[in-house]
Amino acid sequence: MTPCLRFAGANPSMPVADWRRHTAQLSLLVSLISFGGSAAAQIRDGVVLLYHHVAADTPAATSVRPETFAAHLDFLQREGYAVVALDDVVAAAIGESSRLPPKAVALTFDDGYRSIYTTALPLIEARGWPFTVFVSTDAIDRGYANFMSWDELRELEARGGRIANHGTAHGHLIRREPGESAAAWRTRVRGDIVSAQARLDAELAHPSPYFAYPYGEFDTALERIVADLDLVAFGQQSGAIGPGAILTQLARYPMATGYDSLASFAEKLRTRALPVRVLEPESRVLAAGAAAPALRIELLDGPYRRDGLRCYVAGQEPAAITWSGDIATIRAREPLGGGRHKFNCTAPSSDAPGVYYWYSHLWIQPRDDGTWYAE
Ligand SMILES: [Zn+2]
Structure with a gap:
């Protein structure tokens, strides 16, 4: 092989x-x-959905309206989706895919906003479904308005939810402080994650050993910290999760007003994990002012049409793709500039119409003057 x-x-220092x-x-x-x-036919993927607020009066980019959320749950029920615990999706990623029923979906919520307790919880509880909330513990400890309290989180746990780690301070964890050495950065960031886990362990009955990167931002050095802490980590890059998924970069579909129609919801639920191996570059973090990046991936076998591979970059024409055997080099048409960006690569199923295999690759780039973007 x-x-x-x-x-x-390719990973000598892992x-x-x-x-x-x-x-x-x-x-x-x-x-x-x-x-x-024959084995490929038995592979089962799961889709993880990511919500923040379920409310009409919070920022659209991190909110889904209550009636839209209810429509999503109705759709899952009506269309025969199996809403499973995050544990089952993780089990599938490490090869116990028999645990995952067909049409498996897991529900997650980041940050611990109060509307999850007031609005989402009753709707989910009525269906008896599991779900996971990733909380940043400072917001809970300090009693910030619009966040749940520890009492509410304990109640949420008792009513079918699981709580997991979203860091202490919800920082941009990949960023170095001015003059900060690599070792000092590691100590600080590790401390943020460990402290959050300690607060969860102290306050809750069954905290989960899972971590969600604040802002979905991760790089190889942060993945190593998370892996050393034996945490399984989720990002905000889209796609399904299947066997062989890397446990420090599991995909979720972010749900936000404007991108949450039932048609788009249904399309995401139908996706499968595109089995790729990233060859280059090792880092997702681009230098300030970097040229249009190129991603080199190897496409592994699966029941999808390799010749149908397309990679989309927001605000640009689809990326240029050149092939060498099973290896695709995918190059953006223009520089990405400061911010978080994704290459969303899809390939149609070779045997199921309307089903797409999906891989989303995260890029992070400072502004051209070297400073970081605000959010
Ligand atoms: Zn967050």
Whole structure:
């Protein structure tokens, strides 16, 4: 299995915990590849949805209106989706895909806003479905308006929810303070995550060993910290999760007003994980003023049409793709500029009409003057 050897060789400095996980995922991939099509037919993916506020009076970019949220839940029920615990999706990612029923979906909420308690919880509880809320513990400890209290989080746990780690201060964790050494950065960021986990452990009965990156921002160094802490981590890049998914960069579909129609919701739910291996570059963080980036990925076997691969970049023409065997080099048409960006790559299923295999690649870039964007 030369692709796996190449993958192993590309990460010589990977820490042990990380390495063990990747190795387990690799051996699974090897067995799937060896069995070919018959095993592929048994692969099950799960989709994780990400909400923030369920309210009409909060910012559109992080809100879904209550009636839209209710319509999403009605759709899941009507169309026979299985709303599962995040544990089951993670199990599928590490190869226990038999735990995952067909049409599996998990519900997550970031930040711990009060509308989750007042508005989302009753709607979910009425259906008896599990869900997970990632909280930044400072907001709860300080009793910020619009956030749940620890009492409410305990009640939410008792009524079917799980609570997980979203850091202490909701910082941009990949950013270095002025003059901060790599070691000092590691200590500070590790401390933020560990302190949040300690608060969850102290206040709650069953906190989950999962982490959601604030703003969905991660880089390789942050992934190593999270892996060393034995946390499984979720981003905000879109896509489904299937066997072989990297446990420090699990995808979720963010839901926001304007992008939450039932048609778009249904399309996201139908997606499958596009099995790719990222070859280059190692870092997702681009230099200030960087030229249009190129991403080199290897596409692994699966029941999708490789010739139908398209990669979309917001505000630009679709990226240019050049092929060398199974390896695609995907280049944006224009520089990305300061901010968070994604290449959203899709390929149509070869046997299921309307189903797309999906891989979303995150890029992070400071503004041209080297300073960071506000949010
Ligand atoms: Zn957040």
